[in-house]
């Protein structure tokens with residue numbers, strides 16, 4: 001036990017958990033603790049808007065595997081974080097949000113910046129620690145850090161602002177980290193039995209493989225079975241793209257090769273995925289999920305086993321440990337799939353080649369609306385590029401070891417087909433919360449965690465407007481990143497729904513923008529405008545060179561036609577029905 005103030009106990013517990021960076025905006029509510037951040041070795045990185053801080057903490061956590069930490073002023077500083085924490089929740093990021101609260105002597109009186117801060121995060125946190133007595137501040141702080149790791153998601157530490165003051169006797173708790181195992185023997189035995197009898201096994205490599213650092217173990221079992229490996233939705237970095245067994249991502253704008261192959265599976269091994277509903281929807285007109293197949297699902301969270309898709313075996317275990325345990329059970333055994341290995345290898349190679357060829361030839365969208373938009377662009381002043389060609393050119397120019405974040409939007413979703421990675425912790429998409437404005441702040445957080453890696457954000461012009469002010473953060477605090485903005489003058493993703501379901505009746509779908517490159521320059525970054533296809537790769541090369549060698553942030557604005565890929569809510573929209581006379585033309 002040592003005598004200290006609660007501020008000191010709080011900061012010392014952060015130190016015990018290895019915290020060196022916190023994202024947020026300063027405020028009086030936690031000024032007493034903030035005052036000793038620097039001598040504790042902690043840097044508070046000030047952002048433009050607290051939503052950005054929460055996304056940065058998420059990006060930091062996703063890139064490093066460590067906690068991301070965010071803090072803000074009680075009331076509005078904290079409510080600004082809700083969207084960012086919701087996104088981190090669905091990205092399964094161990095983010096700790098520290099929420100200093102109104103003082104206990106005023107709470108309930110309707111004071112300045114007073115609000116009840118627990119309910120607004122209830123839905124998006126794995127645990128909420130409320131410091132109910134200043135003497136317990138270290139205990140609650142430590143628990144929030146432990147639970148964020150154990151439950152793989154955000155936790156909230158709520159501290160009444162007067163509880164930073166006083167004298168307490170306290171021992172700083174040491175971090176408690178779970179030693180995760182492979183799951184129960186019975187379920188592992190059952191799974192091994194199914195895999196041994198499988199003639200066409202397929203592996204789904206999910207986010208759990210990235211988080212458990214299990215790519216090598218996943219690869220070992222894939223090679224043992226000769227099984228194609230597909231990435232779960234938005235986890236394109238969960239298996240090396242250069243590997244012959246890699247078949248690309250499932251889900252919206254995913255790989256046809258992967259979809260066709262999994263549709264033939266008799267046994268699917270799902271490693272580290274909750275099989276989220278959006279991620280397994282039919283795509284490209286292919287209803288690929290193999291309903292007759294036996295499904296083995298491995299996840300660290302038992303609550304997601306069998307939740308969305310019926311399964312034959314659920315294994316509550318760590319993806320890495322479970323892959324090792326399954327491989328050990330299969331090695332040296334006679335496996336049914338060894339009988340047709342060559343045939344399957346050939347089939348995998350053929351499907352992949354067909355899909356690559358299709359992507360190469362798919363230079364622009366061909367639906368009637370997109371063809372109209374392409375014709376319109378040709379008649380217009382200026383040169384407008386086909387998004388798919390831009391995405392292919394970017395793909396070719398992305399360097400080894402790159403980290404890429406994407407946003408929510410039509411072009412960003414089409415990008416899923418063109419984003420391939422060799423290493424885990426490389427791809428940061430907005431996952432199931434699906435908020436526009438995710439990509440830039442998230443890549444800034446990732447860059448703070450990994451300054452040695454090139455960092456690139458993709459965003460549509462709509463989403464960019466929501467988030468671009470964080471360019472100021474990157475410039476002010478020397479966190480160089482490269483952003484690619486697809487300037488198509490539309491809230492395209494939603495507009496495509498109006499094309500498909502609302503007879504091209506556009507409501508609030510169009511955006512007339514100023515020059516994004518010019519705005520970037522005004523914020524102190526470099527700005528490059530690209531309207532020739534052969535300039536796309538060189539622009540990215542130049543921006544990355546400036547990022548890595550002179551610490552410069554660059555915004556590359558790519559002028560794109562208004563053509564749009566397949567809409568993303570086919571599953572949830574239907575043609576309008578109108579009964580009232582005044583709306584009869586609206587169907």
Ligand SMILES: Cc1ncc(C[n+]2csc(CCOP(=O)(O)OP(=O)(O)O)c2C)c(N)n1
Pocket residue numbers: 407408409410411412434435436437459460461462463464486488490491492493494
């Ligand atoms: C915060 C938030 N607001 C609204 C939406 C609904 N929404 C989804 S995609 C989209 C359009 C995105 O437009 P843009 O960023 O320009 O990309 P594009 O689709 O044109 O490629 C909108 C408004 C959302 N996902 N998130």
Ligand SMILES: [Mg+2]
Pocket residue numbers: 409460461462486487488489490491492
């Ligand atoms: Mg747009």
